[in-house]
Amino acid sequence: MSPFRRERPPVCLGPLASLPEDVPTRVGTSPPVAILRHGDTVHVFEDRCPHAGAILSRGTLTNEHLTCPAHKATFEIATGRSLGPIPCRPLRTYKSWTENNLVYHSPSPRPTRKSNASPCPNQP
Structure with missing residues (x-):
């Protein structure tokens, strides 16, 4: 086995033009992620709420903040930061980019900053 990590x-998510604007959309990758296109900017984030596992792409988007449909936990889409009202770990986000009009994301989540929020109750 190689000592170097491979x-x-x-992950290619498809053409930028095919992504709906300002609508969180679930992508069936493993693990499932959601994508959100805002103009030419695309955000990619885990599609499960860290609090109770609800599908976040079914949530409500307001000013680039996504609210979970289950218990109203709110996250900043660009950073994954938990905004309350339930103290929770940050949402995992993924680096994304556009190349030749195709949208890609890194297979590994970005490192999250430590939060002063307590661990999520009921965290899956």
Whole structure:
């Protein structure tokens, strides 16, 4: 076995023009992620709420804040930061980019900053 860690290849999410604007959309990757296109900017984040596992792409989007449909936990889409009202770990986000009009994301989540929020009750 090689002592070097092999990077997994980026994940292609499809053409930028095919992504709906300002609508969180679930992508059936493993693990499932959601994508949100806002103009030419695309955000990719885990599609399960860290609090109770609800599907976040079914949530409500307001000013780039996504609210979980189950218990109203709210997250900042760009950073994954938990905004309350339930103290929770940050949402995992993924680096994304557009190349030749195709959208890609890194297979590994970005490192999260430590939060002063307490661990999520009922965290799956």
